[in-house]
Structures are given as C-alpha cells and as structure tokens.
Amino acid sequence: MTLLKVALGLFGLGIVVFIHELGHFLAARAAGIDVDAFSIGWGKPILKKKIGDVEYRLGLFPIGGYCKMRGDDDYEKVWESQKNGAPLAKGSYFAANPLKRIFACFSGPLFNFLFAVIILSAVWGRGIKIETMENRIVLLSDIDGSSNPSDRGGLKSGDIITEINGKKIDSYMDIQENISLNPDKDLPLKVVRGGEELSLTVHPNLDPNGAGKIGVYHWTSPKVAAVKSGGAAEKAGLESGDLLLTVNGHELPYTVALLKIFKDTKPADFSVDYERNGALQTAEFKNVVFQNDFPDLGIEFPTISYRTPSLSLLPALEKGIKEAAKTLAISVKSLGLLFKKGIDYTQTVSGPARITYIMGEVTAGGFSQGVETGFSSFLNILALISIALCMMNLLPLPILDGGMIILYTVEMIKRRPIHPKVISVFQTAGVVIIAGLMIFAVFNDILFFAKR
Numbered sequence: 001m002t003l004l005k006v007a008l009g010l011f012g013l014g015i016v017v018f019i020h021e022l023g024h025f026l027a028a029r030a031a032g033i034d035v036d037a038f039s040i041g042w043g044k045p046i047l048k049k050k051i052g053d054v055e056y057r058l059g060l061f062p063i064g065g066y067c068k069m070r071g072d073d074d075y076e077k078v079w080e081s082q083k084n085g086a087p088l089a090k091g092s093y094f095a096a097n098p099l100k101r102i103f104a105c106f107s108g109p110l111f112n113f114l115f116a117v118i119i120l121s122a123v124w125g126r127g128i129k130i131e132t133m134e135n136r137i138v139l140l141s142d143i144d145g146s147s148n149p150s151d152r153g154g155l156k157s158g159d160i161i162t163e164i165n166g167k168k169i170d171s172y173m174d175i176q177e178n179i180s181l182n183p184d185k186d187l188p189l190k191v192v193r194g195g196e197e198l199s200l201t202v203h204p205n206l207d208p209n210g211a212g213k214i215g216v217y218h219w220t221s222p223k224v225a226a227v228k229s230g231g232a233a234e235k236a237g238l239e240s241g242d243l244l245l246t247v248n249g250h251e252l253p254y255t256v257a258l259l260k261i262f263k264d265t266k267p268a269d270f271s272v273d274y275e276r277n278g279a280l281q282t283a284e285f286k287n288v289v290f291q292n293d294f295p296d297l298g299i300e301f302p303t304i305s306y307r308t309p310s311l312s313l314l315p316a317l318e319k320g321i322k323e324a325a326k327t328l329a330i331s332v333k334s335l336g337l338l339f340k341k342g343i344d345y346t347q348t349v350s351g352p353a354r355i356t357y358i359m360g361e362v363t364a365g366g367f368s369q370g371v372e373t374g375f376s377s378f379l380n381i382l383a384l385i386s387i388a389l390c391m392m393n394l395l396p397l398p399i400l401d402g403g404m405i406i407l408y409t410v411e412m413i414k415r416r417p418i419h420p421k422v423i424s425v426f427q428t429a430g431v432v433i434i435a436g437l438m439i440f441a442v443f444n445d446i447l448f449f450a451k452r
Contacts (some may be wrong), residue, residue, distance in 0.1 A: 017065045023111025024067040031100035034091035037068040069093045088444045098412035104403040112390035115382040121320025126412045127310040128376050133172035133218035136160045140215035143260045148215025153202035163190035172218040179204050183212035217256040220301050231298015236283035246273040256302050266290045331391045398430025
C-alpha cells in the first residue's frame with residue numbers, strides 16, 4: 001500500500017512539475033528564446049530524444065524538472081558583449097529584452113495557476129461529493145480538562161455555530177477553515193444553544209503548526225452508520241443503526257468521548273452497552289487496537305454527505321477561478337503565519353518525500369471510498385499542490401522565478417545589464433538559502449516517516 005501511495009504521489013507531482021516547465025518552455029519559444037533541453041526529473045537522463053533543436057529528457061530522479069534555455073547562465077559573456085558593443089547570438093536567453101525574460105519566468109507559475117483553474121472547473125462542473133460533520137461542537141476542555149479560547153469565549157459543548165466573522169457556517173469543515181486562518185484575532189460568532197441564538201467572541205490561539213485553534217471537536221452521534229467487515233464491531237455483533245450508550249460503564253454522548261474514557265488506560269477488551277430497536281444490549285469487544293489514542297472499533301459513524309450540483313461551462317469556469325484564487329490567497333496567508341512566534345517548523349515545513357507521500361495517501365484514501373471519490377481527491381490535491389508551486393516559485397528569493405523577475409525588473413529600469421558579480425552573489429545566496437531549506441525539509445521528512 002505504501003508503494004502505491006508513493007507511486008500515486010510521484011505521478012501527481014510529475015504532472016504539476018511538467019505543467020510548470022511547460023509554461024517556461026512555451027513562453028520562451030513565444031519570446032524567441034531557444035531551448036536546449038526540457039527535462040522531467042533531475043539527474044542523469046535515463047531517456048532522451050532530440051526533436052528539432054530541443055533535447056527532451058527524463059531524469060533519473062522523478063521529482064522536479066527543468067527547462068534549459070540557451071545561454072541563460074552566461075552572465076560574463078553578456079557583460080563583455082555589452083562593453084564591446086558586440087550583439088549576443090540570436091535566440092540566446094540574454095539576447096531577449098528583460099520584459100521577455102520576465103514573461104518566460106512568470107509563465108511557469110502562471111501555468112500552474114491556470115492548470116489549477118482547469119482542474120477545479122472540471123471538478124465543480126461535474127459536481128463533487130463532500131463528506132463532513134455537522135456544525136455542532138464539543139469543547140476540548142470537556143475531554144481533557146484544559147482551558148482554551150472556546151471556554152474563554154463562552155462556548156459550551158452542544159453549541160451549534162452558525163456564523164463566524166459574518167460568514168455563514170454549515171458544517172464542521174467551515175468551522176475549521178474560518179478558525180485556522182484567523183489566529184490572534186477576535187472573531188464574532190453566532191451560535192444556537194437550546195433553540196436560542198447567542199452572539200459570542202473567540203480569540204483563536206496560534207498553534208505550532210501555524211493555524212488558529214480554539215479547542216473544539218466535532219459532535220458526532222455514537223450511532224452506528226456502518227460496520228466494517230472483519231472489524232471488532234462485527235465480531236462483537238453490532239449492526240448498522242445500533243446506538244452506543246456506554247463503554248465500560250462510562251456514558252458516550254458523542255464519539256469523541258472515547259478519548260476521555262480511554263485517556264489513562266487502553267484495554268484491548270471492554271464492553272459496550274447499546275440500544276437496538278428500543279432494546280438494551282451489551283457487546284463484548286476483544287483485541288481492539290488503538291490508533292492515536294482512539295480505539296479502532298471497526299465502525300463508521302454518521303457524517304453529513306452531499307453532492308454539489310453539476311455546472312455548465314461558464315459557471316464551472318467562474319467557480320474554478322474563484323476556488324483557485326481562494327486557495328492561492330489561503331496559501332499566501334498561511335505562509336505569512338509561518339513567521340509568527342511559536343511555530344514548530346518541523347511540522348510546517350515539508351520536503352518532496354512527505355509531499356509525495358501525502359498526495360498518494362489522500363488519493364489512495366479517496367479511491368478506497370470509490371473510483372469517483374478517488375479521482376476527485378486526486379484532482380483536488382493536484383490543484384492544491386499546483387497552486388502551492390505557483391506561490392513558492394514567485395517568492396522573491398534568488399534562483400526562484402520571483403527572484404529572477406526582480407533582477408530583470410531592475411535591469412529594465414536601469415536599461416543595462418546587471419554586473420555578473422552581482423548576479424553571481426545573488427545566485428550563490430539563492431543556492432545557499434534553497435539548499436538549507438531543502439536539507440531542513442528532508443530532515444523533517446525523515447522525522448515524519450520515522451514516527452509513522
């Protein structure tokens with residue numbers, strides 16, 4: 001299964017990188033810049049074929065890629081030619097004016113964004129199945145006794161959050177999204193408690209992962225929606241529709257109460273009282289395995305499941321653009337949160353190995369729920385990674401597209417080439433920064449996989 005996840009992740013990452021480099025390639029050709037090589041993957045080419053003036057390659061390491069434009073690293077030659085008045089060879093990178101080079105650099109990230117728009121337009125055009133939990137909450141303090149922003153804001157377990165900061169809330173997924181993106185801010189809420197609407201205010205904490213947290217769980221009824229074949233529940237005799245009441249004598253008003261019940265001990269064997277067709281019965285669970293402090297009962301609990309309507313071409317495109325722009329804005333905002341105090345960078349900075357694995361894990365998890373859900377999960381994570389690649393490459397760091405755009409903008413303003421020593425220092429600093437980040441990210445990836 002792990003190999004399948006890695007394969008799916010590499011396939012998805014390869015697509016995103018291909019689109020990025022294709023943007024550079026097509027823009028360079030349109031700007032009259034010759035391309036010597038176009039490669040998917042790094043390292044020694046394991047496959048290569050020359051078509052026209054371009055050599056197409058498949059690198060040994062299937063992560064990343066590049067579009068090698070003619071003369072794009074020949075800074076000394078550019079400087080010497082400018083001094084003696086000799087023209088640069090036609091078709092070389094620096095023979096093109098700065099605006100064309102900016103166009104070639106910007107087109108890679110642009111293609112990633114447009115690719116995400118196309119994907120999201122297709123997904124929303126067809127309609128997608130969404131599964132989430134209701135917008136009813138359980139306080140973390142009721143589980144572990146801790147004090148959190150939810151307590152200080154006056155929330156109580158059982159509250160139904162209907163509005164956050166003026167935005168309508170329909171599900172627990174809406175709660176997570178609006179809270180996670182607004183740490184260290186006062187957020188006005190509207191909640192329904194006992195049929196009465198209340199107005200409250202919470203101030204989310206910034207957690208080490210860079211997201212806002214108020215200390216709540218979703219309220220999920222302990223009614224059995226389905227029993228997994230061969231699981232502990234099936235062996236104990238439970239069926240769909242059974243309502244779990246107590247576990248080892250402890251009340252179970254909602255599923256997350258299992259964390260409190262098994263906080264100190266995690267017995268492999270325990271009893272569960274439940275109700276079936278109005279009759280009270282008891283089931284004995286044997287050899288139960290715990291995952292992240294939660295017992296694997298082999299039960300699926302109820303969720304909110306709905307399907308978005310299919311859209312025609314123009315409404316689907318409009319939705320795709322809005323969703324892509326929203327994801328980009330969230331990515332930029334999330335990046336800004338990384339510079340706040342208290343962030344655990346070992347959790348927030350991921351390398352290519354972890355990104356590949358997560359892509360594969362999300363996709364494999366989707367396919368386990370059905371082919372349609374699998375493809376939808378794959379396309380959505382593909383769009384997310386494509387937008388992330390767009391944003392990261394536009395950062396004003398040396399050797400990234402954003403850094404090169406700044407250099408060429410300065411050149412355009414000065415109306416003469418930048419001294420090669422300046423470019424060399426700029427590029428060297430970029431290599432050091434990127435190499436340092438990659439080493440840190442790879443180290444984080446090793447820790448991530450070591451803990452699994």
